[in-house]
Amino acid sequence: MELMKLAGNLKRLQVSQNELTGSVPDSIFNMSALQMMDFGLNKLSGTLPSDLGRRMPKLEELYCAENNLSGFISDSISNSSRLRKLDLSENSFTGPIPKSLGNLEYLEILNLQGNNFVSDSTLSFLASLTNCRNLRQFWFGRNPLEGVLPASVGNFSNSLFILGGNGCKLKGVIPQEIGNLTELTRISLSNNELTGHIPNTVHRMLSLQELYLQRNKIEGTIPDVICHLKNLGALVLLENHFSGSVPSCLGNVTSLRYLNLAYNRLNSRLPANLGSLQDLIEFNVSSNLLSGEIPLESGNLKATTLIDLSHNYFSGKIPSTLESLDKLINLSLAHNRLEGPIPESFGKMLSLEYLDLSYNNLSGEIPKSLEALVYLKYLNISFNKLSGEIPTGGPFANVTSQSFLSNDALCGDSRFNVKPCLTKSTKKSRRKGVLTGLYILLGIGSLFMLAVGFVVLRLRKTKKSASQVDVSLIKGHERISYYELEQATEGFNEANLLGNGSFSMVYKGILKDGIIFAAKVFNVQLEGAFKSFDTECEILRNLRHRNLTKVITSCSNLDFKALVLEYMPNGTLDKWLYSHNLCLNLLQRLDIMIDVASAMEYLHNGYSTPVVHCDLKPSNVLLDEEMVAHVSDFGIAKMLGAGEASFVQTRTIATIGYIAPEYGQDGIVSTRCDVYSFGILMMETFTRKKPSDDTFTGEWSIQRWVSDSFPGEIHKVVDSNLVQPGDEQIDAKMQCLLSIVELALNCTLVTPDARIGMKDALSKLKKIRLQLVNCRH
Numbered sequence: 001m002e003l004m005k006l007a008g009n010l011k012r013l014q015v016s017q018n019e020l021t022g023s024v025p026d027s028i029f030n031m032s033a034l035q036m037m038d039f040g041l042n043k044l045s046g047t048l049p050s051d052l053g054r055r056m057p058k059l060e061e062l063y064c065a066e067n068n069l070s071g072f073i074s075d076s077i078s079n080s081s082r083l084r085k086l087d088l089s090e091n092s093f094t095g096p097i098p099k100s101l102g103n104l105e106y107l108e109i110l111n112l113q114g115n116n117f118v119s120d121s122t123l124s125f126l127a128s129l130t131n132c133r134n135l136r137q138f139w140f141g142r143n144p145l146e147g148v149l150p151a152s153v154g155n156f157s158n159s160l161f162i163l164g165g166n167g168c169k170l171k172g173v174i175p176q177e178i179g180n181l182t183e184l185t186r187i188s189l190s191n192n193e194l195t196g197h198i199p200n201t202v203h204r205m206l207s208l209q210e211l212y213l214q215r216n217k218i219e220g221t222i223p224d225v226i227c228h229l230k231n232l233g234a235l236v237l238l239e240n241h242f243s244g245s246v247p248s249c250l251g252n253v254t255s256l257r258y259l260n261l262a263y264n265r266l267n268s269r270l271p272a273n274l275g276s277l278q279d280l281i282e283f284n285v286s287s288n289l290l291s292g293e294i295p296l297e298s299g300n301l302k303a304t305t306l307i308d309l310s311h312n313y314f315s316g317k318i319p320s321t322l323e324s325l326d327k328l329i330n331l332s333l334a335h336n337r338l339e340g341p342i343p344e345s346f347g348k349m350l351s352l353e354y355l356d357l358s359y360n361n362l363s364g365e366i367p368k369s370l371e372a373l374v375y376l377k378y379l380n381i382s383f384n385k386l387s388g389e390i391p392t393g394g395p396f397a398n399v400t401s402q403s404f405l406s407n408d409a410l411c412g413d414s415r416f417n418v419k420p421c422l423t424k425s426t427k428k429s430r431r432k433g434v435l436t437g438l439y440i441l442l443g444i445g446s447l448f449m450l451a452v453g454f455v456v457l458r459l460r461k462t463k464k465s466a467s468q469v470d471v472s473l474i475k476g477h478e479r480i481s482y483y484e485l486e487q488a489t490e491g492f493n494e495a496n497l498l499g500n501g502s503f504s505m506v507y508k509g510i511l512k513d514g515i516i517f518a519a520k521v522f523n524v525q526l527e528g529a530f531k532s533f534d535t536e537c538e539i540l541r542n543l544r545h546r547n548l549t550k551v552i553t554s555c556s557n558l559d560f561k562a563l564v565l566e567y568m569p570n571g572t573l574d575k576w577l578y579s580h581n582l583c584l585n586l587l588q589r590l591d592i593m594i595d596v597a598s599a600m601e602y603l604h605n606g607y608s609t610p611v612v613h614c615d616l617k618p619s620n621v622l623l624d625e626e627m628v629a630h631v632s633d634f635g636i637a638k639m640l641g642a643g644e645a646s647f648v649q650t651r652t653i654a655t656i657g658y659i660a661p662e663y664g665q666d667g668i669v670s671t672r673c674d675v676y677s678f679g680i681l682m683m684e685t686f687t688r689k690k691p692s693d694d695t696f697t698g699e700w701s702i703q704r705w706v707s708d709s710f711p712g713e714i715h716k717v718v719d720s721n722l723v724q725p726g727d728e729q730i731d732a733k734m735q736c737l738l739s740i741v742e743l744a745l746n747c748t749l750v751t752p753d754a755r756i757g758m759k760d761a762l763s764k765l766k767k768i769r770l771q772l773v774n775c776r777h
Helices: 026-030 075-079 099-103 124-129 151-155 176-180 200-204 224-228 248-252 272-276 296-300 320-324 344-348 368-372 430-460 482-488 529-542 573-578 586-605 661-666 671-687 702-709 730-747 758-776
Strands: 012-014 021-023 036-038 043-046 061-063 068-071 085-087 092-096 109-111 116-118 137-139 162-164 186-188 210-212 234-236 241-244 258-260 282-284 291-293 306-308 313-317 330-332 337-340 354-356 361-365 378-380 385-389 409-411 497-500 504-510 516-522 551-556 561-566 621-623 629-631
Touching: 075 099, 099 124, 124 151, 151 176, 176 200, 200 224, 224 248, 248 272, 272 296, 296 320, 320 344, 344 368, 516 529, 529 551, 529 561, 573 621, 573 671, 586 621, 586 629, 586 671, 586 730, 586 758, 661 671, 671 702, 671 730, 671 758, 702 730, 730 758
Parallel strands: 012 036, 021 043, 036 061, 043 068, 061 085, 068 092, 085 109, 092 116, 109 137, 137 162, 162 186, 186 210, 210 234, 234 258, 258 282, 282 306, 291 313, 306 330, 313 337, 330 354, 337 361, 354 378, 361 385, 385 409
Antiparallel strands: 497 504, 504 516, 516 561, 551 561, 621 629
16 A cells, blocks of 8 residues: 655544555554544555554544454553544454553543454453443454453443443353443343343343343343333344243333344243334244244234244144234244134235245145235245145245145145146036036126126226236236226326326325325326336336335226336435425435435346346435335336446436436446436435536536535535534534545446445445444444
């Protein structure tokens, strides 16, 4: 790495996330006036100088995480007595953790995890760090320390919010004194060799939000005192030796989002009042000794995306109340003693991607309603007592015989390795033949009357008699006519208009069963509308991702074409950015960008054929009830050949302001065009200024405006709503915004190959979010 000679009075040096290689030059440690040095997230090697503290006495922040650094950390590091933040994580440092770190009276953040540090058996370095009364976050996990967690951990200052010591071979019991840390918000002591019980003193830790003790050897019962922790959001105790009951009082901890008690020896019934946890996202009690019926109240877990009750002794029927779990993605009830039928109502859980009901005593037929589960990727109902014909629609088109093993009474397609279903015998008795003839005559008569009625209706309502071509993308509503669609949207009334695109108008509608949807009606009079409709059908038929708009069905004939889409109650990102009475905070905007990046990364890399959206902008980002973002409108999308570098040439032009230079000038489309649009989208989201704003004329663009302000004057361009004077978190927020703007600029470089890939962009956004959340804590 080559660095220019820097002025002796330079106070900040930041060269992080640049994939720098080679050894860290010793000369940079001679910059005695430096207060902040950040060369983290590179590929640098070498060591830190043993006299670093003497050479850099004014240093306040040192970040060198995620490099290939090695060697010892000298005791003299404490000579940098002003150090507030020290991050040495994810390197190859060796030797003991210096006890002199305890002399750093201003130390706030210390991250040593992911190295090869060692310690004595009493972990005496922990006792020395209790002198750091300003310490707020401390990680020392994934080092081969092999010591006993000392009682001195209880002497840490109440300033300590995060304590992370996972995966460092800790032994012994969790000391009672840990209850003294009453302001701690997160404890992570997972993947160790801890024994004993959870100390009852944890009831004093009322600020605790996350408790991770998985993969240890802790035993005894799960103490009821945990239920006193009213702010607890994550309780993860899997792979221990807990026994006894699942505390029923956990149903009172309504702040819980993640509850994982799997791989223990719990042997009670499942408490019904766990159904009170309506904000629970993941619930896992698999591989225990739980018994009794699955509580009906489980259907109240409205926000849950994962439920795993497998490998227990649950009996009785599967409760039909589970049908209300419309956000559920993963459901496993395998290896239990459940009986009765698979509930017909399971077809309503449209988000399901994983369903395992194997190794039970289930009987009856496989409900055809399961054909509606088009996002289902894994289905296992083997080793039951099911009978009847195996459905073939929806997800059943892709499953194999492995899904149906040892259900001897099943029949169906030969690819399932089951016997064929019996057809009616052609040798009928005379009486049956007569009855059959009568039925046929009655059927013909009925069809004739229906045909006459249809002709009459066609004459009366020409527009409303359009037949449909079934290009259904989801089997929940296989057929919907123009007439039904018009009725559901109240005649495509302007009052129901949600928005409009280049070839279409979008209306809000309600089906007879109460489902609210959005109808995207294409203007077939416009040139390109037919192609736009066909493109959306082709792409959305094959793509499945939580951050892409879901299609319910479609309606199509020569005179009318429409897509029926999942309704997004919070509208578009565009609406939220420019509304006078709505406002998104920094974290919300960052989460939306992560959602969009996840969708785009899937389009580019997650499907066999890369897909380029070609029109990424705020009006094509829809927000559901939980403010989760969904990318929509694939009318001008392009499917490429294999490989990210592939491209196509087109005359179709997207929205001005978001178009990559090579797309606008030469019509060349590649995944890097989407990256460029995503960069512009990020700039707009965090500046609240459209790229089509009147101030941007000629060579002066939003990209140029943001670039010229970076980094020193970034506060002049970001949305003033995000950072207010007097904000306690202003430094953390500005650092977050700097990182976001830097990423946006890397997305909008002129040369396509120079732009960052969407996978790396997503990774960086997640790291930015983690840093922001940690600072907030």
